[in-house]
Amino acid sequence: MSDRIEYNNSTSKQLAIVHGESLPEDLDFAIALPQILHRAARETTGILYLHSDGTETFQSYADLLEEARYILAGLRSLGLQPQDKVILQLNHNKDFLATFWGCILGGFIPVPLGVVPSYTSDNNKANLLFHAWQLCEQPIIVTDAQLIPAIQTFLDAQIVAVEDLKQNQSDNNWHHTQPDDLALLIMTSGSTGVPKGVMLSVRNLLVSAFGMASANGLSRDSIALNWMPLEHAASLVMFHLTQVYLGSQQIHVSNEIVLQNPLKWLDLCDRDRVTATWAPNFAYGLINERLQGLSKQSWDLSCLRWMGNGAEAVVGKTTKRFLELLAPYGLASNAVSPGYGMSETCSGIVHSHQFSLLCAMAHNSFVEVGTPIPGVSLRIVDAENRVVEEGTIGLLQVKGLTVTSGYYKRPEYNCEIFTEDGWFNTGDLGFIQNGRLAITGRQKEVIIINGINYYNHEIEAVIEEIDGVEVSYTAACAVRRDEDTTDKLAVFFNLSVSDDDFILEIVKQIRKVVTSKIGIYPDYLIPVERDVIPKTALGKIQRKELVRRFEFGEFDLILHKIQVLFNNQKLAIYLATN
Numbered sequence: 001m002s003d004r005i006e007y008n009n010s011t012s013k014q015l016a017i018v019h020g021e022s023l024p025e026d027l028d029f030a031i032a033l034p035q036i037l038h039r040a041a042r043e044t045t046g047i048l049y050l051h052s053d054g055t056e057t058f059q060s061y062a063d064l065l066e067e068a069r070y071i072l073a074g075l076r077s078l079g080l081q082p083q084d085k086v087i088l089q090l091n092h093n094k095d096f097l098a099t100f101w102g103c104i105l106g107g108f109i110p111v112p113l114g115v116v117p118s119y120t121s122d123n124n125k126a127n128l129l130f131h132a133w134q135l136c137e138q139p140i141i142v143t144d145a146q147l148i149p150a151i152q153t154f155l156d157a158q159i160v161a162v163e164d165l166k167q168n169q170s171d172n173n174w175h176h177t178q179p180d181d182l183a184l185l186i187m188t189s190g191s192t193g194v195p196k197g198v199m200l201s202v203r204n205l206l207v208s209a210f211g212m213a214s215a216n217g218l219s220r221d222s223i224a225l226n227w228m229p230l231e232h233a234a235s236l237v238m239f240h241l242t243q244v245y246l247g248s249q250q251i252h253v254s255n256e257i258v259l260q261n262p263l264k265w266l267d268l269c270d271r272d273r274v275t276a277t278w279a280p281n282f283a284y285g286l287i288n289e290r291l292q293g294l295s296k297q298s299w300d301l302s303c304l305r306w307m308g309n310g311a312e313a314v315v316g317k318t319t320k321r322f323l324e325l326l327a328p329y330g331l332a333s334n335a336v337s338p339g340y341g342m343s344e345t346c347s348g349i350v351h352s353h354q355f356s357l358l359c360a361m362a363h364n365s366f367v368e369v370g371t372p373i374p375g376v377s378l379r380i381v382d383a384e385n386r387v388v389e390e391g392t393i394g395l396l397q398v399k400g401l402t403v404t405s406g407y408y409k410r411p412e413y414n415c416e417i418f419t420e421d422g423w424f425n426t427g428d429l430g431f432i433q434n435g436r437l438a439i440t441g442r443q444k445e446v447i448i449i450n451g452i453n454y455y456n457h458e459i460e461a462v463i464e465e466i467d468g469v470e471v472s473y474t475a476a477c478a479v480r481r482d483e484d485t486t487d488k489l490a491v492f493f494n495l496s497v498s499d500d501d502f503i504l505e506i507v508k509q510i511r512k513v514v515t516s517k518i519g520i521y522p523d524y525l526i527p528v529e530r531d532v533i534p535k536t537a538l539g540k541i542q543r544k545e546l547v548r549r550f551e552f553g554e555f556d557l558i559l560h561k562i563q564v565l566f567n568n569q570k571l572a573i574y575l576a577t578n
Contacts, residue, residue: 014390016380016432020211020372020400027210033104033183033202034174036209036245041065043220043247048272049094052254057094061244064098069172071102074165078140078158082107082175083182085139087132088231089147091115093252095162096230097240099142102165104183107175111136111185111197112231115147119154126154131195132187133157135409179203185408186233186343197408198233198343205237207401208346209245211373212238215351216306216337218276220248223303225268225277227253233347234311239278262286263297266326270299278308281315282472282535284322284336291325302330310339310348312540313439313457314367317464318471319355340369340439342426344417346402349376350437366431366438366458376400380432385419393440393455396430397423429455447478447489454489454520456543462517463493466509468502470494473533477543479524479550489514490524492533492546492555503527504565525562526555 046060059067075086086108090096096112103110111132116125133139133155143151145161152159177183183205185197212218226239230252243250251272258265262283269277309319319336327333338355341348352370372378379387380394388394403424406414417425430439441455459476463469473494478487491514495506507525514522534542549555 015387016390016392016394017378017387018372018432018435018437019377021374023207023210023375023401027207031206032174032177033205036206036241037061037065037068037101037104040244040247045220045247045249047094047097048249048251049092050251050253050257050268051092051094052256054257059094061247064101066170067098067166068101068105069170070168071099071162071165072105072174073168073171074160075102075106075108075140076171077168078160080106080108080140082177083109085109085111085136085185087129087136087139087141088112089115089129089141089143089151090162091144091147093230093254095144097252099162099165100230100236105171105174107177107181109182109185111139111187112236113187114229114231115143119150121154128187128195130155132197135195135197136185177202179206180405184236186231188343196410196413198404199406199408200233200346200404204346204402204404205241206245207375208237208348208373209242211375211402212242212348213246215373216276216308216353218242218246218248218306220246222246222275223249223251223273225251225253225265225272225274227255227258227265228279228311229255232311233343234278234308234341237347238308239276258283263290266297266299266301266329269304270301273303275303276306276308277304278310280311280540281309281313281318284309285315285318285470285472288318288321288325288471297329299326299329301326301335302332304331304335306353307336308339308348308351309336310341310369313441313460314338314369315461315464315471316367317461319367338367338369340428340437342428344404344424344426345376345398345400346404349373349398349400349402350378352436366440366461368433368436368438371436372398372400373402376402378432378437379423380430391431391433393429393431395443396426396428396437396439398426399423447476447487454518459489459491459514459518459520462513463491463510466506466513468496468506469510470496470530473530475533475541475543475546476522477547477550479547481551488523489520490526490547490550491522492526492528494530494533495527498527500565503562507562524550524555524559526550526558527562528555528558 040061049057086103088099088110100110113129114125119126141157141159142162145163148159180201180203182199183202184200187195187197224239224243226235228235230236336355338352339348340350350370350372352368377399379397382388382394427443428439429441429443430437441457447454456476460474463474464471475492477490479490480487510525534545
């Protein structure tokens with residue numbers, strides 16, 4: 001059945017609500033996660049790992065299953081029982097996935113976290129580990145042997161080396177789960193800064209894997225490549241569990257390999273005839289930069305059928321430029337697929353395959369991210385929780401079998417995130433047009449000045465249309481200095497050239513464009529280096545951190561310099577005309 005839309009009978013206008021296709025009647029919800037790995041183990045396919053040192057390892061699904069059985073035995077020898085939590089702090093993808101499946105086989109709940117460069121209290125990732133450890137009632141931490149001393153200085157925890165777990169005898173008796181049993185905890189700090197554990201069930205994960213495959217045409221013959229950290233839901237669910245579900249080939253590349261040389265991403269897609277891959281928007285921008293002025297490469301990218309673009313705001317300018325630059329290498333004009341999802345929805349729930357047909361958008365530069373996967377519904381509501389008409393910006397709510405049941409041991413937040421009729425409040429703003437979703441920003445990041453709402457992404461998008469402004473490093477924020485009586489608009493941006501005259505010209509253009517197209521005067525325009533813009537591992541700009549630093553006075557010298565440059569220019573003009 002096709003996507004369904006609903007109508008307001010009194011006005012015959014479409015309401016901003018759309019339902020994904022119905023799930024197939026024969027979809028087996030009783031299947032346990034261990035069963036999909038056992039099924040994949042009968043295939044000749046598996047996982048190719050590209051390690052940070054440049055070496056490569058192939059692991060069949062049968063080998064992954066066997067290694068997971070060793071780890072299962074090791075965890076059981078420590079006295080773990082089904083539903084016990086296990087924190088994963090592992091450097092290598094191969095160890096990470098084996099430990100993940102060792103937990104799944106035993107009915108233990110993996111809590112994946114990124115490895116921390118420095119286990120100190122002033123490190124945000126280290127603090128996330130501490131809070132996750134406390135939230136989960138001080139569970140076992142599985143890590144690399146070499147990391148144990150550093151973690152022990154930070155936490156008085158039970159820590160076990162993955163190397164030791166793999167020395168056990170294989171345990172072939174896996175735990176039989178029920179569809180609604182908790183299967184995975186994904187930690188997220190959220191906009192409040194309070195770490196929360198997103199509870200994902202067996203059913204959530206299976207429906208998400210099915211939806212990812214069916215919405216994007218993935219099959220047993222697909223070859224998927226992922227280079228983003230596996231502790232994130234998008235990587236773990238969309239680019240590992242989905243491939244195990246299908247029994248298809250998957251490739252996992254150490255994150256630092258691509259960050260050091262973004263073109264390596266395309267090298268590997270060409271070499272291994274990859275059909276599906278993904279990255280946040282910033283990665284597409286990195287490719288664009290490297291390709292500018294680069295001599296002709298030998299890539300044949302006609303193999304790529306689906307390139308997901310999600311996890312942060314999708315910038316139309318970046319995506320279009322990416323497609324233009326790679327068209328000579330055989331990349332299809334509709335290969336890049338904007339999408340939407342979050343940990344609470346088991347990652348991607350909305351996918352678009354029409355980006356190249358949707359370049360001219362009615363709502364300025366907002367990119368449509370598509371329609372929902374099977375089993376998921378979307379709606380846009382107003383402040384009173386009433387469904388609005390299509391084309392109206394409001395709060396995005398979702399419902400379906402991929403949506404979390406709530407946050408682990410956080411009942412106060414669970415009451416906030418679900419409506420009385422069972423819809424999940426995403427906290428994102430957007431609109432639905434012709435049954436397709438576009439995201440306009442976060443509810444808590446809306447800029448309200450003089451009683452009017454402005455949307456961060458809309459402001460940022462029009463600024464990044466200006467030549468010389470680097471894409472993916474622009475942040476529009478509401479700020480207030482001591483002398484301000486109301487919020488003011490501050491814009492942080494990065495420039496391709498640092499010449500003073502160029503800076504002045506761009507500042508003038510930004511003021512003109514934002515004033516004319518958005519209808520608001522930007523009071524503070526702040527050119528900064530890229531590394532000044534704080535981002536998450538998936539490329540999301542942390543605007544609250546910028547606001548905090550602004551109000552602390554960190555950018556006062558830059559603002560003073562801009563004012564001096566303008567004063568000098570005015571003086572020069574005065575002297576030249578008098």
